[in-house]
Amino acid sequence: MSDVQKLTIDGKNYVLLSEDDYEDLVDGLQASAIMARIAAGEETWPLDLVKELFETDSRVRTFREYRKISTAALAEAADISEQDLSDIESNTTTGSVDVLTRIATALNVDLDDLVVERDAHQ
Template sequence: MGDIQKLTIDGKNYVLLSEEDYEDLVDGLRADAIMARVAAGEETWPLEFVRELTETDSRIRTFRNYRRMTVSELAEAAGISQPYLSEIETGKKTGSVDVLKRIAAALKVDLDDLVVD
């Protein structure tokens, strides 16, 4: 960290630091907030998995494989038939919002993680 100057203007105390030092300080605070969320149990995903999510034709299948679930296990957890889940995964059917919410819950992800605009 470079030079830091303390100033008093109109009776208020201020600290003057370089823009680079300010950005480093903000980055550190953001990193601390992220680490606190991770320490509190928020899930993180490996970079390779995130890349796969951006390239896949079926985010449901990608999450299912990541969770090491079979089609039958996910279908049962979501309360739908295995053939119906297969059709959703292959894009033959879209699935209702209710069904997609149940699939997301079974995969322990947000609905937004499954649906891409």
């Protein structure tokens, strides 16, 4: 951290620091908040999984394989047939919001983690 100046204006104390030092301070606070969430049990995902989620044609399958859950076990946990799950994983059908919510719950992920908005021009 470079030089910090202390100022008093209208009886209030202020600290003047460079923009770089301010950004470093904010980054440190944000990192501390993230580390606190992790320490409290928030799940983190390995980089390989994150990359796969951007490239996959089926986030349901990617999460199922990451969680090491068989198709049969996930279908049972989501209360759907294996064929319905297979159709969702192969993008033959999208599945209703209710079904996708049950799948997300069974995979212990947010519904938003399963559903990706595609570019309309693709």
